[in-house]
Amino acid sequence: MSDLTSAGTAVGGGPVGAGGPLPDQPATGGRERSASLWADARRQLVRDPVFVLSCLYILAVGSMAAFPKLWTGQDPRDCTTDRSRLSPGGEHVFGTDILGCDYYSHAIYGARPSMIIAIMATGTMIIIGGSLGLLAGYYGGWVDTIISRVMDVFLSLPFLLGAIVFLTVIKRQNEFTIAMVLFLLTWPVIARIIRGSVISSKDLDYVQAAKAVGARNGRVMFRHILPNAIAPMLVYATIVLGSFVAAEATLTYLGVGLQPPAQSWGIMISTHQVYFLEDPWLLLFPCGLLVGTVLSFILMGDALRDALDPKFR
């Protein structure tokens, strides 16, 4: 994944941020409106086979990451070189890798770092990026100017190049540092989405009305403005989870991500890339799991967008 920022817009066509306010519905009150929006969305989503399938896939991968013991009783670190690169079948469902470790359990345990990194980075990004976007959009003026300029600075670093620089100079490459680097390079995207959505809902009549009757800034922000921003944020967060899973693998492949003996899909792919022709399964399994996870997240985000954005109804 070289370009996270375009991933969001590429899937559904229009930018997510534009979906904030719902212009063709009467502005009767933020909460009822969004309540019916969510109810409609849920009804549409449970009937969408693509969404249900991707959800199931993500649930499966999530449980691999959280409870690998549910999936395998074997220890991925139990390796003997005399059974190097066994074909799949029998005791070893996915065969064994170059060091003679069970490949299936490696793949199961490999889910955890990807998911941890993706969730940690996305969570931080939503909390910090979202808050900054909210502040910039709500207060405007010099607050907006400063935050926007800082966003420009971070966005001007192409994602992959920035990540390589940060991870090279930091030198400690573990789940936490990788997640922080991903967060650092992508928070402006979510900040921008929230900012745009806040700016457009700030002028809606019911927000003005709340201000006019003397509601405090905090209350206006959290009760009236934030609910409008949640839909586009949720859509983007889902897509970005997928992008982060891909980004982790890419960085690992380039040698600046996780390092063996850690276990991750990225490491599985980069260690075994040279055996592609003799033993293709060594690449097939981790690539398949990786692509499946990324694809599921993106399809989920796509379905969410369709369900939450009234323009697509």
Add this chain to the structure above:
Amino acid sequence: MTDVNVKMEALAGVDPNALPLQVKDLHVEFRTRNGIAHAVNGVSFDLRAGETRAILGESGCGKSVTAQAIMGILDSPPGFVTGGEILYRGVDLLKLPESERRKVRANRIAMIFQDALSALNPVFTVGFQLAELFRMHRGMSRQDAKARAVELLDLVKIPAARQRVNDYPHQFSGGMRQRVMIAMALALDPEVLIADEPTTALDVTVQAQIMALLAELQRERNMGLVLITHDMGVVADVADRISVMYAGRVIEEAGVDDIYASPAHPYTKGLLESIPRLDLKGQELSAIKGLPPALTNIPPGCAFNPRCRYTQEVCREDPVPPLYQVSPSRTAACHFWKEVKGDE
């Protein structure tokens, strides 16, 4: 006028003595995912040279669709002409191949759109968009065409035409933009001009100027004008004859004085009563109650029956009320036209 004669030879079957525009029993439907919307259900009208025919109705009654069908610029799909004839000097345009039909547009029948800002291409200069007509239809060089564009801007009274020809649409004011639209429509000397709500987007003072300009140019060129509008006020000043449309049908057709003096259809009457009048100051303004029907679900019988105060059983049943001959020169599609007319 020699120019016009040259054009006429180019289209086979043209009868110079036939009416410039005749629409007969036109049907248009939109096939959408939510069902078929019957936008136009048998519209007929004639247009004489030099005459102004107003087509009056609320938004969604099919008046703009009729105009687009005449021009042959319906978005298709979903829009389809499913029946009827559109005759230009006796030639049915609907039967012409697209290549012939294309030559009719702008050359013989031209159109002015409602919102000039979105109807003009934002990325080309006004001069380019005017000159394009001469280059594509008359094979003129860029230079000659540009010179003609300046002449046209002069014709529609845009000041400093020579400089403004290089400006982009968004650099003009609303009224000036509409003048550009008029210039574009008149460029190739059409015999019929269709103006689709030409003044709706404009200020009242500018509206009057634009209507005056249109009327003046029409007189000079003896053009037939189809004026599509929902504004009774505009109609009273300029129209010769009026077709009132409701739910895709013409429900009343008459000369302008007849309609204003004694409407023969309850809908027309309702429209007239809803005009604010200075001499009735202080009285409650009457409005037509209810909403026009969805075009996917037009009620049986008279489409206006749910909103009509004259409704009786016969109005709720098919067939649709026929066009009754109210007088030799006017018709109305109401079973009770006598009551409506006499009820003044």
Add this chain to the structure above:
Amino acid sequence: MGRYVIRRLLQFIPTVLGTMFLLHYITSLAIQFSGNPVRALFGDRTPPPALLQAITERLGYGDPCLDRKGDPCLWRAAEDGGGLLGSGYELGLFFDRLHGIFFNFDFGINLRQQEVTDLVANAIPFTLKLLVIAIVFEAVVGIAAGVLAGLRGGSFLDYMVKISTVFVISVPIFVLGLVVREFVGVKFGNVLRGQDWIPDLISVGVFSPVFKPDYPLASLIIPGMVLGSVSLATTARLTRTSIMENVRADYVRTAKAKGLTNKRVIGVHTLRNSLIPVITFLGVDIGAAMAGAVVTETIFNVPGIGRLVTMSARTGESSVVIGVVTMLVLVVLLANLLVDILYAVLDPRIRYE
């Protein structure tokens, strides 16, 4: 137009300075917390003190501010006590670096004391060729597919564009690159190389699994296409959406009402408007493609800038990584600026705002 360009320039300068500062600060922090990276680079070997000294000096790692954790290295105590405006401080390491970059074109050196600018100069022709192939491939195929899909919504091609967008976005470029290298370069290439009648340019050059110096352009075609395919689907999707919006636009209807041929209505009136966002995207995408080149060049072993960055990153030569990335970021920022100006040229509404 002039005012627009000036306004954009005024926004451009703080962004450049901010980005430079970000890169500067992250390196400074790394040094402040983990010590002089030059010593660490030599690993177990003990470098000759003179060499160590020279490199440290040259990279500015001797600055005392690097001993204070968290110091942004903006100011330092002036040696003569006077300093800037008599404050006792003068401009610090950050400004030395800016001075080096903008006035002396100095982006640092590597361990063997080669200038980063020289390293980049050697590598850049390959990367440029790769980028040109990628962008041309992406633009031509992407726009063509997008236009056709947009004009016929719901057609087979439309679905192809839709599906391939999602697919290409979810396959990380390194997985795609690996698969293409092994299947097309090795497997299919071996079949071709077994046939006598196929010219070497095709079998050995184009379908080579890695870059071949003997075929400097031919063997970059497949890597370039892999690089371009990342944004190909996005380009197609964007063009499709844009076309679909524009064919229904009022001015397209006007163009039809003017009796223009269908070819002209689509080719001139619709396309000109629809391509504005696409061209903007392609411009901005140069930055993304440059980052993507890091992966593509590593997979196909192309001796370009991307591989220079990965190799230096793997060996921990941070001075090279920083130098090269600084340079690339400047290029990207400049490209973005040019795209914005191009946007104004293409869309008169922006120009006269």
